[in-house]
Amino acid sequence: MSGLTLFQKLWDAHVVHVEDDGTTLLYIDRHLVHEVTSPQAFEGLKLANRTPRRVDAAVAVPDHNVPTTDRSHGITDPVSRLQVETLDANCAEYGITEFKMGDIRQGIVHVIGPEAGLTLPGMTVVCGDSHTSTHGAFGALAFGIGTSEVEHVLATQCLWQKPSKTMLVNVEGALGRGITAKDIALAIIGEIGTAGGTGYALEFGGSAIRALTMEGRMTLCNMAIEAGARAGMVATDATTIEYVKGRPYAPKGPAWEQAVAWWGTLHSDADAVFDRVVELDAATIEPQVTWGTSPEMVTTINGRVPNPADAPSDIKKQDWTRALEYMGLQGNTPIAEISVDKVFIGSCTNSRIEDIREAASVARGRKVAANVKLAMVVPGSGLVKQQAEDEGLDKIFIEAGFEWREPGCSMCLAMNADRLEPGERCASTSNRNFEGRQGQGGRTHLVSPAMAAAAACAGHFVDVRKL
Amino acid sequence: MNKFTVLDGLVVPLDRANVDTDAIIPKQFLKSIKRAGFGPNLFDEWRYLDHGEPGKSNHDRPLNPDFVLNQPRYKGASVLLARENFGCGSSREHAPWALEDYGFRAIIAPSFADIFYNNCFKNGILPIVLDAAVVDQLFKACEAIEAYVLTVDLDKQTVTTPSGEVIQFDVDGGRKHRLLNGLDDIGLTLLQGDKINAYEARRKQEAPWLFGGPQQ
Numbered sequence: 001m002s003g004l005t006l007f008q009k010l011w012d013a014h015v016v017h018v019e020d021d022g023t024t025l026l027y028i029d030r031h032l033v034h035e036v037t038s039p040q041a042f043e044g045l046k047l048a049n050r051t052p053r054r055v056d057a058a059v060a061v062p063d064h065n066v067p068t069t070d071r072s073h074g075i076t077d078p079v080s081r082l083q084v085e086t087l088d089a090n091c092a093e094y095g096i097t098e099f100k101m102g103d104i105r106q107g108i109v110h111v112i113g114p115e116a117g118l119t120l121p122g123m124t125v126v127c128g129d130s131h132t133s134t135h136g137a138f139g140a141l142a143f144g145i146g147t148s149e150v151e152h153v154l155a156t157q158c159l160w161q162k163p164s165k166t167m168l169v170n171v172e173g174a175l176g177r178g179i180t181a182k183d184i185a186l187a188i189i190g191e192i193g194t195a196g197g198t199g200y201a202l203e204f205g206g207s208a209i210r211a212l213t214m215e216g217r218m219t220l221c222n223m224a225i226e227a228g229a230r231a232g233m234v235a236t237d238a239t240t241i242e243y244v245k246g247r248p249y250a251p252k253g254p255a256w257e258q259a260v261a262w263w264g265t266l267h268s269d270a271d272a273v274f275d276r277v278v279e280l281d282a283a284t285i286e287p288q289v290t291w292g293t294s295p296e297m298v299t300t301i302n303g304r305v306p307n308p309a310d311a312p313s314d315i316k317k318q319d320w321t322r323a324l325e326y327m328g329l330q331g332n333t334p335i336a337e338i339s340v341d342k343v344f345i346g347s348c349t350n351s352r353i354e355d356i357r358e359a360a361s362v363a364r365g366r367k368v369a370a371n372v373k374l375a376m377v378v379p380g381s382g383l384v385k386q387q388a389e390d391e392g393l394d395k396i397f398i399e400a401g402f403e404w405r406e407p408g409c410s411m412c413l414a415m416n417a418d419r420l421e422p423g424e425r426c427a428s429t430s431n432r433n434f435e436g437r438q439g440q441g442g443r444t445h446l447v448s449p450a451m452a453a454a455a456a457c458a459g460h461f462v463d464v465r466k467l
Numbered sequence: 468m469n470k471f472t473v474l475d476g477l478v479v480p481l482d483r484a485n486v487d488t489d490a491i492i493p494k495q496f497l498k499s500i501k502r503a504g505f506g507p508n509l510f511d512e513w514r515y516l517d518h519g520e521p522g523k524s525n526h527d528r529p530l531n532p533d534f535v536l537n538q539p540r541y542k543g544a545s546v547l548l549a550r551e552n553f554g555c556g557s558s559r560e561h562a563p564w565a566l567e568d569y570g571f572r573a574i575i576a577p578s579f580a581d582i583f584y585n586n587c588f589k590n591g592i593l594p595i596v597l598d599a600a601v602v603d604q605l606f607k608a609c610e611a612i613e614a615y616v617l618t619v620d621l622d623k624q625t626v627t628t629p630s631g632e633v634i635q636f637d638v639d640g641g642r643k644h645r646l647l648n649g650l651d652d653i654g655l656t657l658l659q660g661d662k663i664n665a666y667e668a669r670r671k672q673e674a675p676w677l678f679g680g681p682q683q
Contacts, residue, residue, distance in 0.1 A: 054678075123677065440493070
């Protein structure tokens with residue numbers, strides 16, 4: 001018999017009950033909650049006269065609607081304010097811990113979870129948010145759910161699931177200078193497509209992945225959903241354990257020893273069999289820039305916008321034509337000739353301390369180009385912001401002409417006041433370049449933090465390795 | 468949740484691949500704390516020529532005449548015909564809420580994004596996966612024939628065309644049962660209460676750090 005994959009180990013550890021057809025009641029260890037996808041779930045609980053089964057398993061934070069500018073007067077948009085107040089009221093009523101706006105621990109739900117040690121190896125982690133795949137970086141089974149399932153987890157601490165197929169994305173070799181986890185993620189999506197991971201749990205492995213920091217692994221797992229996979233994961237190793245140690249919700253004392261012993265087993269066995277294996281050579285990955293309205297519409301900084309006439313099928317030709325029209329681009333345009341109006345460094349993909357440091361190292365001693373109307377840095381949490389300020393990174397950005405903001409989801413999805421105006425073009429470290437994602441008519445190009453900072457200073461996309 | 472048994476539905480073709488949940492219901496409408504009322508803003512950025520905001524009346528907004536849902540022949544459609552990877556992107560259940568509120572009860576596509584697919588079943592919508600070539604034929608037929616109606620029978624797992632052609636589809640048995648009967652998932656899960664209790668008791672021994680708040 002062959003060995004087990006990491007997915008199978010995590011799955012097996014959480015089975016409560018299996019129906020005859022294989023549908024499984026899976027136990028959920030950690031439930032992260034935010035203001036957008038939870039109000040209807042709490043309302044449903046109340047209407048059915050139910051209460052949360054385990055309030056200690058849930059932690060809430062407002063992130064999508066919060067302003068990233070001065071917060072001393074609260075949220076001015078009354079609709080956004082009501083949503084955050086509704087979260088506050090629900091958490092207060094049921095006794096759920098909430099990192100409120102104003103708490104230094106507040107930030108993007110997928111940043112604060114790992115930061116507080118709420119995300120641990122071996123856990124099942126869910127949240128009413130597709131980027132929950134981020135937490136798989138710890139060797140956890142983490143996936144996004146809808147509001148009905150948020151209510152289901154609150155009421156039962158379980159979810160009905162069927163096992164996913166498994167895919168290993170094996171990235172061997174050393175990354176070139178200036179190449180980051182974001183570039184790996186976009187290169188993988190370019191390879192397998194935005195639906196390539198549908199139905200699979202993705203495991204990222206290989207020497208290039210093992211060499212990544214936890215921040216890099218989180219960026220990679222975060223983007224698993226953009227490849228269609230609900231869950232992405234990386235095996236637990238010494239890097240993971242070092243990151244987790246000492247965090248507020250991490251085990252201490254004898255429980256720590258007990259936990260580490262189990263966590264040491266959270267990797268796919270050498271003879272495990274995956275349903276699909278994809279191989280990438282790290283050395284060939286270059287800085288990635290998307291050109292279209294889907295993350296799979298991606299090329300390298302030295303590439304060109306493709307010509308729809310060269311599309312492999314009629315459907316693709318139609319897609320590319322529509323995307324180029326929306327993006328205001330002509331086929332065959334060199335990527336490095338595309339100028340930008342705004343730059344956004346932030347989001348659950350790229351707002352952790354390492355991301356901020358990478359961007360700052362590019363911004364240091366440079367100035368935001370005159371044609372760039374706004375370049376903003378939005379740290380992922382109050383604690384990331386504080387650490388960056390302790391390192392003096394805020395001053396580097398401000399001197400270069402960037403705005404240094406308060407933590408939240410911000411212009412990744414533009415639910416707050418941070419958004420693109422119609423026709424504006426943005427170099428963004430976020431995860432989705434869909435039509436209208438960053439504001440109606442806005443044009444998004446996904447890049448790494450270093451590439452975003454470089455575009456801000458050059459006024460157009462530029463190879464960060466050549467600066 | 469509404470039951471789904473048999474549907475005779477007018478079909479509207481949405482000829483785009485990778486339709487994402489931001490397109491289905493743009494983010495500004497996610498600020499609502501209610502579950503209903505999203506239908507008028509379904510596909511808002513494609514459907515209207517101006518910018519929509521929550522609280523704004525939709526009655527006098529300028530419609531985009533080129534968008535397929537606005538064409539008179541598709542008024543009252545309850546079957547949405549779509550291309551591959553429909554519903555990709557965020558986990559927002561507001562997407563199926565908006566589709567359901569508009570009047571859609573079935574969506575046919577060559578493939579769906581996982582979270583969206585799952586969310587549909589929680590809201591009385593049946594997502595049907597058919598072979599891409601079959602979907603392509605349906606696109607051609609419903610564009611060529613006015614008032615093109617498909618009959619969807621969940622119990623028999625069939626889609627029947629106006630000419631009488633019967634197309635089989637697959638659906639998970641448990642989901643089918645719950646959708647046919649309009650059953651509440653939570654109620655069913657609570658029947659397993661003893662097993663959940665037993666699991667928790669065991670895990671408290673094996674992995675005590677998974678319980679309680681900040682660890683001491």
